Structure formats: C-alpha cells, structure tokens
Amino acid sequence: MSRVQLEISLGILFVALTSALLIWYGLNEPKRMAEYELHQRAKAIEVGAELYDINCKGCHGPQGEGVVGLWPPLNDRHFFTNRLTEVGWSGTLEDYIISTVSSGRLVSTRPDLYPGQGRPVMPAWAERYGGPLRDDQIRNLAAFILNWKDTAPDRTAQMAEMAGPPTGTDINKQLPEGDPVRGQGLAAAKGCAVCHISAPTGPAWLATPDQPGIATRAEEILTDPNYTGNAKTAAQYLHESIVLPNVYIVPGFQAGVMPANYGDTLTDQELADIIAYLLTLK
Amino acid sequence: MLKSLDLQDLKSKLYQAIDNRVRIITAGLNIRELRNVLRGDPPEEKPNPRYKVHTTSFLFHIRPRYYEKASTIFTHTFRLGFFSMFFFVVEAITGIILMIYYSPVPSEAYQSILNLESNVPFGKLIRDLHRLGAEAMVIFVFLHMVRTFITGSYKKERSFTWFTGVLLLGVTLFLSFFGYLLPWDQLAYWAVTIGTGMAEAAPLFGREANLLLRGGPDIGANGLLRAYLLHVVLLPAVAVLLISIHYYKVSREHGISLPAKYEEGDVSPEEKKNARQRIDFIPDLLSHEVFLTSVGIFALVASVIVFGYSAPLENIANPQVTPLDTKAPWYFWWLQGLLKLGDKTLMGVILPTLVVALLIAIPYIDRNPYRSLYKRPVAVGIGILSLLVLVVLSYMGTPLYGIETPAATRIVQDLAPEEGVGPLRQVPFDQLQPGTYEVKETVPRDLCPNLDFGCPALTSVFAEYSRRVNRAINDTSLPKIQRLPNGQAFLIIEDWQTDLRKVTFRILWDDPDTQQRKTYERHIFLHRLRGNE
Structure with a gap:
C-alpha cells in the first residue's frame, strides 16, 4: 500500500469516525437542549433569589410574606390566582411582575389594605426608568417570584382567622399568660426577623458575644435616664416597643422604621406569647 | 436509423464526453489520471x-508544485504552519455560522448565546469548536514561531517572512482577545476590561487609545460593537492579507527550509541530493494535507463530543460587580505578570512594545550565518531563557501570585466561587440538609445522620471549611490577613422555595487592627436542576 493510499484510507476512516460522532451528538441534541433550558431556568431562579434578597426583602419579606398594612405579600395564593383579574391585566403573570418591577407603582391599587410608605409606593427598578436593575435581572426576579406558585399559602384567609379582637395600644392592659414556645413561632411567622437581623446565628433579639439578649437589654434601658417611654417593667417596655414603636427610639436607630400598626394586627394572646418569648432571652 | 447507432461508438463517445468534463473540473486531469492520483x-x-493543474486552477496555482523531500520530514516542521492555517479556516467557517445567531448589543448578546446553546441544534457544538479552535490556533501559531526559531529558519531570505509571521502572531492574539468579549459574560467583560485598561497606560495618547477601543470610559454598547467589528471584519481582513503575503513568500520565493544539517552539516553529497528530491504536490502533498485535515477535524470534534470540552459561559456581564479572581485570557497572563512588577506604562506598554520590536528584529540582530542548533548556542540559550521567563511571568499573572485576599473571603470563595462551580455547587441537592452547622475543633464524621442516604459530599465540603477556618484561627504563623483570631464560623442551610435552598457562610472574627468583631457573610442559592457544566 503506497503512502498516498494509506493516507487516503486513514483519512476516510477519520471522516467516518467524525461523522459517526456527529450523528450520535445530533441524536442527543433534543435532549441536551431541553436539559439546557431547565438548567437555565434553575439558574435564573438562583440569580433571582439573590437579587430578591438584596433588593426586595426589605419590604416584601425574605419569604415574600409582606408586612400587613404596609407592603403586599408576593408568596400568597391570592397573588397567583386573583391578582391579574383584580387589576384587569391582559398579559401573563410574568409580564405583570416584570412590568410592575420595571416601572414601579405611583399609587397603591389597594390603598386601604397596602398603602405603602411614601410616594411612589413602589419605586421603579429598571435602569431605563432610573432604577438599578437590568432587564435580564428583572426577568430572573420574575422567575424567582413565580417559583412560589405551587406552595403559596392563602394569607388573606390566615388574616381573616385572627383569633380575637386586636390588642390596641394600651401598655398598661392586663395581658393573659404568655407561652414562650408559641411566642417564638409567632416571631418567625409574623416576619419580625425580616428587619431585626444582625446576630450571628439569627434574629437581633438573641444574645451575641457583644451584648446580652433582649430581656436584659430591656431592663438596662429602663434604668437609662434618657429613656422617654412610660414602661415600668421589662414586659411593659417590650409591649410598648411593639405597639407604639415611636415612643422611644434606641440610640443609633431611626424613628418611623418599624410599622406602628401591630396593635391592630396582634391579639392579646399573641402579644403576650411574643413578650413571654422575648423575656426568656437574657 | 437504428443500425447507425453503434453501441461501441456510443460508449466511447460517452467516455470521451465524461473525460472531457473531468478534465475541465480538475483543471487538466482525466479520469485515468485521477485514478492514478488517488492510488x-x-x-x-x-x-x-x-x-498543468497548478497553472490552470486558481486554488492550485497558490500551492507549489513540489516540496523538497527533507523539508517534509515530520519532526522538522510538525505541520505547525499547516495547522495554524487549518484552525484559521475552522474559525472562519464556524465564525460565519455563529454570526447568524449572534447580536452584538449588550442587552441581547448574552441572551443570543443562551438561545444558540438551548434552541439551535448543533449550536453549542459550533460555539465549542470555535472557542477550542481559537485556543488551539494561539498555541499552534506560537509553537510555529518557536519551531522557526529553533530550526533557524528565520535567517537571510526568510527574514521578511519572519516579520509577517510576528505580525500574524499579534493578529491571532488580538482576534482571540476581541472574540473573548462577545459572549458578554463576567469572564469576558472583566478580562477585556483589564486588557483594554492596559492601552490606557500608553504614554501621550493612552487615554485616547483607551477611549477609542472601549468607545467610552467603560466597555458598553460601543465597546462591544467595536470588539465585534474588529473580530469579524478588520482583523480577519488583515489576517487574510498577511497570511497571503506570508504564504506567497514560502511557496514562491524560498520554500520550506530544509533541516540545517542538509545545508551546512557534515553529510554526504548523496544524502544532500536525496534531501532535495522533489515531492510532487499532486498526489503526495495533497493527500497528506487532506489526511491532516481529517485528523484535525476529528481531534476537534472528539475533544468536544468525547472529551467534553465546553466553551465557558459565566453569568452575564455586570459592570457593577468585579468578580474576585479576575484574570486576562491565559495568553496575556505574562502581561498581567509584568504589570504586577512595576509601573503600568513601563511594564504594560513600553516593555511589551520592545519585546515585539525585538522579535521582529531577530533576523537582523542575529548575524550568525549558521542555522544548526549547535552552531548558535547564544541564540538558543536566549530563546530557552525567554520561554522560561514567559512561563514564570504567566504564573505571576494568575491570581495565585501576589494578590492578598482576606481569610474569610478566600475560604468561602474557594468553596463556592462567584463564577464557575467549586465544591459546594457539586454537592447533590438532596444532600444539602437544612440546618445550622457550626465549625468546631473536631470535624463531624457525618453531618446528617438522619438522612438514610447520608451526605458524604456535604460533609466533605464542611470538613474542608472547618479545616481552613481552624487553621486560620489557630496557626499564628500565618500572615495577619490570612488569620481569623477568635474565629467563629457557621454553615447554614435553609429550605427557601420549591427546589431551592439557601446556603449561608458566616464567619466572625476579631479584626487585629481595630479590635472590633467583624462578620463576613455570603449567601448562595442552589436550585435542584442547576446542572454543573
């Protein structure tokens, strides 16, 4: 066999091998492309979660629970089933989310339920409307929010089930006996830790290497000459801080940050439970 | 009538007609001759x-009629020049296909790559081939230059060819570099930001050069369009021109050099004559080239399909967030290494310019008439030394050298890099058992005894985390920046959403300078279907 023949034969062999590889690759293409799209969707949700954590959770809550009376929940059955008809939106929910996040909202569509704070009630987030986010980031955010669809609880029903009349704002009121274990659950369920974060292992009311727990801190504040509130005991101080947060502001914090409507949304028992829980944290 | 249709006559007429056609198509070879060629x-x-083919056919008139036998010895050329050209053609073909799907606008570019990879059959393959071909082309062009230097083939009448070759190396690097930006991901964006930033260091016109390249103070829509046009129009045009000149010199003027020993060595006249024997282009060289091409294509396709080469694609470019370990493309690491050594203008512009000037001037500086390795020890010594310097500088250009990252940041970055995969993201989703895990002196054998399938991957990530943190806490011999005095470290895994978990790394330590407690925190969200390519 001459060199030319050998090279031509080997060449044909390589071409055949290459073709075989290409055919095999081609047969796998539909599967690969479908998988790739799933991965992309998953990555979009991951990126969206990160963006949500940085930009949205301050108002809408780390788990989309919102804050009653101020900012609407997103992780809510109502949002996935009724919201579009409620506002008369003709596109998809994804379009609705992208549009709302991009251009924000000047006034609330439900001012009685969620008046928001300040104007606009929701700022515009898209770069082209003066916000910080690019379009692809807003698409990722929408992917993350839409991922709540299957598990979103019915928060309206939960609210309607409020176990009793609201507690009001009288801090001298005699509260029933509180249960610290239930209180801990409530603190999580009401989303307190949305804002009260800073300790290394959890919410800000826990003890850290730098300072004691909230119960001890409450005692200390009562003895502080600059204290301007009316509480006489640690329990009363915590009561006051929850229902009338602006009576006394701890140095280093701003007034008006904490919603002042917990007197309307907590029952006596719930408030007592939360206080009982906080008092265990020395 | 019918009787006049002689079958014999028809057959020969038909044969002649076909023969004639074949001659026209092959520019001079008839069927018999074609058969002989193939055999x-x-x-x-x-x-x-x-x-005759070489005079009548356009494509063949570019090629020489014959090579001298000794110049075709494999170990003399390693076919490096051929493969440089091969990769250029591969890049041109795959590049044209990619152009169909690509859109050079920041808001669309990344999306168009995702679309190419998820919605275009063979789209990902084409992109992988294009990327792999580009890397290979840089390597082959560089090796081609090294080979030319080692065999002393840049001397005398070949000095101008060497000059065009040096320019072609530059064109290759820039082609690759500007192509780097086009996917518009973090890797691309920051590598090119670093690269074009060097232009700024140029004396006198630095600011203008930078503005001209980037189309603004930062790379944006203008910068991307410029990179795109350089990549698909200007640089390829320059490359085609230079390749034509380079090859014209080789094929028409001086041919491929013979191994030095046949020109100046101690070999018999018989051998010298034998070395200059002609090897015809048709069929020997042609069949060899076709063979090499089939090998090349197979190697490329097999690297992607069998060995799983995948062109990198990180997160979309974000001008606001500089990733921690930013680096230039690997073939510019030496330049980054130089920059760490001193002044930006001197090291980043003046010195590299001198290096290029020196490369071009080599044939004129090196007046030694001999080509054999043994007769030019100085040139070879300098060559080897330069290669070593290049390797060391390249190492210094990587983030491994001379960049100090605070301990907490470094540890978390190594476990879960901002871009790319890393150990944490390789942990199967089901092993990420929610919970708070605190780093202690001893590492637990199994983090999740409650899972019946266990979590070896998570445990090993946590063990590595513990080991690194404990070392930073206890090893007082480490430099200050790598220590975590009184350190406390947590790994927190939370169920976050359907198929989504949140992993938090939290490290606390006493800052030695301010004596205050500092916290470093990173949140990583992991989805069940993320896939790790």
Missing part, C-alpha cells in the same frame, strides 16, 4: 498533466 501511481501522460 498514488506515477503519471501516465507526458508532460506531467499534474503540473
């Missing part, structure tokens, strides 16, 4: 019809 047999007609 490697000598020509039958005189004068040799195979030479």
